[in-house]
Amino acid sequence: MMQKPHEFIRERKIGEHTIMLPEPPAAKHIANYSLPQKEQKFIRTELPKDFRRLDPEKRKEFIRKEWDKRLNGYWFYNNGMIEYITGMHYFYLNWWYINTGYPIYIDCDRDFFYFWKMCEDDPVCDGMVYITNRGEGKTVKSICILYEPISRKYNVQAGIQSKTEGDGKKIFAKLIFSWKKLPYFFRPIDTGNSSPQKSISFSAPSTKTTKTQEKEDEDVLNSFIDFESASVAAYDGQTLHRVLCDEIGKTVEVNVDERMNTLKECLRAGRSAYGRGKIIATTTVEEMERKGGKNCKKVWSRANPAKRDGNGQTANGLYRLFKPADYGYVEVVKGEVFIDEYGNSLRQKAYDYFMNRRSILKGADLNSEKRKFPLREADIWVTDSKLSMYDTDKIDQQLEHNDSIDLDKILVRGDFKWEGGVLDSKVVWHPNEKGKWLIYWMPKLEDRNKILMKNGLKCPGNTDAGAFGLDPYDNKTTVDDRKSDAASYGLTRFNPMQPETGNFVSEYVCRPDLPEEMWEDMILQAVFYGWEILIESNKIGTINHFRRRGYIKYLMHRPEETQTASSQKMEEPGIPMSGDEPRMALIYATQSHIIQRVGLVEEEGREPYMGRCYFNKLLNNWKEFDFDRKWTEFDSMVGGGLAILGVRKYMPKKTKREPIKLFDTFDSSGTMSRLIE
Numbered sequence: 027m028m029q030k031p032h033e034f035i036r037e038r039k040i041g042e043h044t045i046m047l048p049e050p051p052a053a054k055h056i057a058n059y060s061l062p063q064k065e066q067k068f069i070r071t072e073l074p075k076d077f078r079r080l081d082p083e084k085r086k087e088f089i090r091k092e093w094d095k096r097l098n099g100y101w102f103y104n105n106g107m108i109e110y111i112t113g114m115h116y117f118y119l120n121w122w123y124i125n126t127g128y129p130i131y132i133d134c135d136r137d138f139f140y141f142w143k144m145c146e147d148d149p150v151c152d153g154m155v156y157i158t159n160r161g162e163g164k165t166v167k168s169i170c171i172l173y174e175p176i177s178r179k180y181n182v183q184a185g186i187q188s189k190t191e192g193d194g195k196k197i198f199a200k201l202i203f204s205w206k207k208l209p210y211f212f213r214p215i216d217t218g219n220s221s222p223q224k225s226i227s228f229s230a231p232s233t234k235t236t237k238t239q240e241k242e243d244e245d246v247l248n249s250f251i252d253f254e255s256a257s258v259a260a261y262d263g264q265t266l267h268r269v270l271c272d273e274i275g276k277t278v279e280v281n282v283d284e285r286m287n288t289l290k291e292c293l294r295a296g297r298s299a300y301g302r303g304k305i306i307a308t309t310t311v312e313e314m315e316r317k318g319g320k321n322c323k324k325v326w327s328r329a330n331p332a333k334r335d336g337n338g339q340t341a342n343g344l345y346r347l348f349k350p351a352d353y354g355y356v357e358v359v360k361g362e363v364f365i366d367e368y369g370n371s372l373r374q375k376a377y378d379y380f381m382n383r384r385s386i387l388k389g390a391d392l393n394s395e396k397r398k399f400p401l402r403e404a405d406i407w408v409t410d411s412k413l414s415m416y417d418t419d420k421i422d423q424q425l426e427h428n429d430s431i432d433l434d435k436i437l438v439r440g441d442f443k444w445e446g447g448v449l450d451s452k453v454v455w456h457p458n459e460k461g462k463w464l465i466y467w468m469p470k471l472e473d474r475n476k477i478l479m480k481n482g483l484k485c486p487g488n489t490d491a492g493a494f495g496l497d498p499y500d501n502k503t504t505v506d507d508r509k510s511d512a513a514s515y516g517l518t519r520f521n522p523m524q525p526e527t528g529n530f531v532s533e534y535v536c537r538p539d540l541p542e543e544m545w546e547d548m549i550l551q552a553v554f555y556g557w558e559i560l561i562e563s564n565k566i567g568t569i570n571h572f573r574r575r576g577y578i579k580y581l582m583h584r585p586e587e588t589q590t591a592s593s594q595k596m597e598e599p600g601i602p603m604s605g606d607e608p609r610m611a612l613i614y615a616t617q618s619h620i621i622q623r624v625g626l627v628e629e630e631g632r633e634p635y636m637g638r639c640y641f642n643k644l645l646n647n648w649k650e651f652d653f654d655r656k657w658t659e660f661d662s663m664v665g666g667g668l669a670i671l672g673v674r675k676y677m678p679k680k681t682k683r684e685p686i687k688l689f690d691t692f693d694s695s696g697t698m699s700r701l702i703e
Contacts, residue, residue, distance in 0.1 A: 031063075031106035040137050041347040042331050045144050050101060050108055057102035066103040067368050068111075068131035070120050073209055089211045095120070096174075096212075104131075105368045115139035118170045123207035124163075124200075131369040134354025135167065141347050142171060145304060152290050152343030153305030155329050157275070157322075157406055159351035159399045164308040165272055169201045171306050172270045176249050177214050177228065179300055182267035186253035187260060187285070189277045194253035197272055201251065202226065214247050225252035258285045266292040267303045275309035275322035282307075283324040286342055305344065311397050311406050319397075323407055323650075348406070351399035352376035377401065389419070396422075402429055409649060415613055416648050420625030420637075425645050427625075427636045436640055437464045442550035450576075453554040462538075462547065466640055467518070467531040469555060476556040485579040488556030492518040492531070493582065493675070495668025496548055496561040497603075497661050498568050499537055510658045511537045512544045513665030515644065516555060519673045526638070528623050530669070533641045535662055545571035549580070558582040560672035562664065563600025585675040587611060601671070603657065603664065612667035613653070619670045620648065 029035045036047045053059055058066040074080060074088065100116040102109055111119070115136060119129050129135070138156070145154045158164055176184045186201075188194040202222060205213065218231035227250040249267075254260035256279045261269070269289055274282040286305070293303030311319045328341035335341070355364040355376045364376040380399055387395055396405040404425045409418045440461035445452045452475050455468065468474070469488065476487025496514040516532035518524060532551065538544045545568050552559050560582040561568050572578050581599035588601055588611040601608050624637045624645070639645060647662035657664060 029107055032108065034108040034110070038137070038140065040141050041345075043141070043144060043345065045140050047110055047140070048099070050110065055101070056108060057100070059103055061103070063103075063106045066105055068102060068104065068109075068119065070128060077209075092120075092211070109136070111136055112139045112143045114142065114171060114174055117174055117212075118167060121208055121212060122166070122170045122204050124166045124204060129163070129166075130356075132354045132356065132365055133370050134349055135163075136369075138167065138347070138349065141345075142306070145345055148345075149301065150338045150343070151304070151345055152293060152302065152339075153269075153307065153345075155274075155325055155344050155346040156306070156308045156349070157311065157326065157346075157400075158308075158349040159355070160310050160312075161357065162310075162349065162354070165197060166200065166204070168270050168272065168306045168308050169197065169204065172251060172268050173201060173205065175268060175300075176251055177212065177247070179249060179267065180245075180247050182249045182300065183265060184249075184251040184268040184270075185261050185264070185266055186251070186270045186272070187256055188253075188272040189256060190279060191253075191255035193272065194255070197270070198224075198251075198253040214249075225250050256280050256285075258288055261292050262288050264292050265295045265303075267300065269293070269303070269305050271305060271307040273309045274307050274318075274325060275311035276313075276318050277321070278318040281321050282318075283321045283328070283342075286325055286344070290343055307344070312394065313397070319407070326406075348400075348403050350401050351380055352401055355379075393418075393422075402426070404429065404646075407646075407649065414649070415651055415653060416617060417620050417625070418649050420620055421645050421649050423625035424637055424639050425642060428640060428642055428645075433640055433642075437466055439464050442547070442554055444550070453550050455554070462534055462536045463551070464533040464641065465531070466638075467526045467529070473556065474554055477553065480579070483579050484576055486552060486556045486558055489558055490519065491521075491524070492516060492555065492557050493669055493672030494532075494548075494552060494555075494557055494559040495665045495670070495672055496559050496568065497664035497668065498544065498562060498565045499541070499661070511535050511661045513661035514548060514551070514559070515641070515662070515666040515669045516551065516557065517666075517669040517673050528619075528673075529638045530641055530644065530666065533643065533662075535643055535665075541567055542571065546575075548572075549575060549577050552577070552580045558672065560585070560668045560675075561600040562603045562668065563598055564602050564604060566598075569598060569600060582672055582675065584608075585671050587615075587674060588671060601668070609653075609657075612664070612671060615670045615674060616648070616663070616667045 032053070034047075034050045036049065038045045038047060050056065058069070071092070077085065077088075080088075096113045096117045099113045100111050111131075118139070119131060122129065142154060145151045156164060156168075172184050172186070176182055186194050186197050188197055205226065206220075214228045215230060217227050217229050228247040229250070230246045256277055258280050266289065269292070271282065271285070271289070286307070289305055293305065307325065309322060311322055313319050325342065325344070326346055329344040329346035331340055331345060333341060352364075352371070352373045353376075354371050357364070359379065362375075364372050364379070366372060380401060383399075384392060384395055393408040396408050400406050404422065408422050438457055439459055440455055440457040440463055442453050442463065443456055444450070445454045455465075469491065473488055473491070478485040478487045494514055494516045497512065499510045499512045512534065514532075514534040515530050517530050518526050518528060521527045534547065534551065538547070548559060548568065549572065558580055563569065569578075569581060572581050578599070583599045584601045588608050603609060603612070624639045626634050627637050628634045641662075644662045644666045647660050647666075651660050651663050
C-alpha cells in the first residue's frame with residue numbers, strides 16, 4: 027500500500043511479518059513540519075560546538091531530548107511524507123560513527139530496525155536471522171544493536187561470534203571505533219581502558235578520571251561486551267542478554283545451526299526484568315557447496331514463522347528477514363545512484379542494473395553473483411551445477427519463472443474424499459485452502475474413477491496416462507530434527523496427443539498423525555486418477571493396507587530398468603531404495619526429466635519454452651539433494667523420482683482387437699450372430 031502525503035500507514039508488511047507502528051503525533055510536533063516539502067528530509071542533530079561550556083541547563087535539555095529520541099523513536103517529514111524511525115535507528119543514524127562517517131537514512135534500514143524492534147518486543151522471539159547482499163552495512167547496524175541496550179542496562183552481558191575468533195576480534199574493534207566517537211552522555215562509566223582488546227566493561231575504574239568525575243553521581247552498570255571463538259561451546263554456561271552471530275552463511279569451522287541451540291540456552295539463562303535475551307544473526311551466502319551455506323539454510327528454514335510450536339515459537343525461536351539487493355542499494359555506478367535524496371530506493375533502476383550484470387554471466391559465475399546480490403530469496407541458495415547431482419541452472423530457471431507468475435491461479439489445494447463418506451464409493455475432489463494435495467491437472471470427468479476388475483481384484487483403468495510415486499514416512503527424524511513426511515507426486519506419461527504430457531500434476535507432502543490416514547489418502551488419489559503407484563517398498567505398511575482394502579493391483583511392481591538378477595524374483599510390489607542400484611536408477615531418471623522438462627526447454631523444430639513444473643517444494647528438494655546425506659531429508663526428491671521411474675515402465679500398447687469369425691451361432695431370439703470373439 028502506497029502512503030500518501032501527510033498520512034501515515036501504521037500496518038506494514040515486512041518480510042513474512044505484519045508490524046504495527048505507533049500512532050503519529052500532531053503534525054506540528056513532527057520534525058520538519060515548517061520546512062518547504064523539498065527541504066524535508068532526515069537532518070542529523072549535531073553536538074553543539076563547545077558543548078561542555080554551554081549553560082548547564084541547556085546541556086541537560088539537549089541531553090534529555092537526545093535520550094528521548096534514543097528510547098522512544100523519532101518522527102519527521104520526508105518530502106511531504108510522515109516517517110517514523112525507532113529509537114535504535116535514530117541512535118544509529120545520529121550518533122553511531124562508522125568508517126565512512128555517519129550513516130544516511132535509507133528506507134531499507136528503516137524496515138530493518140522496525141523488524142528488530144518487533145523481535146525485541148515479542149516475548150516468544152529469541153531474535154532474528156538477516157540475510158542480504160554484500161556491502162549492505164549489516165555488521166555495523168548489528169554492532170549498534172549489540173551496544174545500545176548493554177550501555178544502559180545493569181548487570182547484563184553481550185557477546186560476539188563470527189566465522190573465526192580473528193573475525194570476531196575485527197568486529198569488536200569496529201565496536202570500539204564507534205564507541206570512542208560517542209558523546210560522553212552515551213558512554214557509561216567504564217574501567218578506563220581507552221583501547222580494550224577483548225572486552226569493554228562498564229564497571230567502576232580503579233582511579234577516577236575527568237570523565238568519571240563528571241559522572242560521579244551516576245550508577246555503575248556492571249555490564250560488558252566481549253567476543254569469543256566460533257566454537258559451539260564458546261559461550262556455554264554464560265548468561266547473555268544480546269549476542270551477534272556474524273556471517274553465519276560463511277562459517278565453516280562449526281555447525282551454526284547447533285551453535286544457535288547453545289546460545290538460546292545462554293539467552294534464556296540470562297532472562298531478567300529486561301525479558302529474554304536476543305540473537306542478531308546476519309550474513310550473505312557466498313557458497314552453498316561447503317557446509318557454511320547448508321547449515322545457514324537450516325537456521326533459515328527453522329525460523330519459518332508459518333511453522334510454530336504450541337508455545338507460538340518457530341523451530342529455533344528466531345524470525346527471519348531477507349532484503350533483496352535492489353532495495354536500498356547505495357553503490358554509485360557511473361555517476362548514478364539507486365536511492366533518491368530522501369533515502370527512498372529506486373528499485374526498478376537497481377533491478378535492471380543487476381539483471382544487466384547477470385546477462386553476460388553463466389554457470390558458477392552467475393550463481394556466485396546471485397548469492398552475493400540476491401534479488402529474491404531463492405537466489406540465496408543457488409548451487410553450482412558442476413557440484414550437484416542435478417542441473418541446478420535449469421531448476422533455478424524454473425523457480426524464477428514460477429516466482430514471476432501467480433501459482434495460486436495454476437495450483438489448487440484441496441482433498442480427495444469418498445463421496446458421501448461411503449468407503450469404496452466414487453472419489454470426489456474438494457477444494458480446501460488447508461487441504462493435503464496441490465493439484466495442477468485432473469483427468470476429464472469421463473476418465474475419473476476408472477476401475478477394471480481382473481480375477482476379482484480392482485485394477486486402475488488409466489495406467490497408460492500416468493503414475494504416482496510415493497515415499498512413505500516412518501518414525502525417523504531428519505538431521506534438523508524434523509520428522510520425515512510422506513511425499514507423493516503424480517506424473518503424466520509422455521504422449522504427444524496429451525496437452526500435459528510428461529508434467530508433474532499433483533503433490534502430496536504431509537504427515538498425518540496416523541499412518542493409516544496416509545495409506546488411505548494414497549488409495550483415494552490412485553482411484554481418482556486411475557493410476558498405479560510406485561512406492562518405496564522398505565516400509566511394508568502401505569503394501570499391507572492396499573492388500574487389506576482390495577487395491578493391491580494399484581501398487582506397481584518394480585520397473586524393468588531397475589531390475590537386478592535377484593530382484594526379478596520379488597513378488598511384492600514396490601522398489602527398495604536401500605541399495606545403490608535403485609538409487610542410481612532414480613537419480614539418472616530424475617536427471618533426464620530435469621533436462622527435458624524443467625527450466626528453459628529447447629527442442630529441435632520449435633521455439634524454446636519454459637517447462638511446466640510448478641511444485642517449488644520438489645524443485646528445491648532437487649536443488650538441495652546430496653547423495654551422501656540421509657535420504658530422509660529428501661522426501662520430495664524420492665517421491666518425485668519414483669513417479670518418474672513409474673511412467674518409464676514399459677506399457678504394452680492397447681490395440682483394438684478385431685472380432686474373429688469362428689462359426690455361425692444363434693442368440694436366444696433366434697437371430698444368427700456371425701461374429702464371436
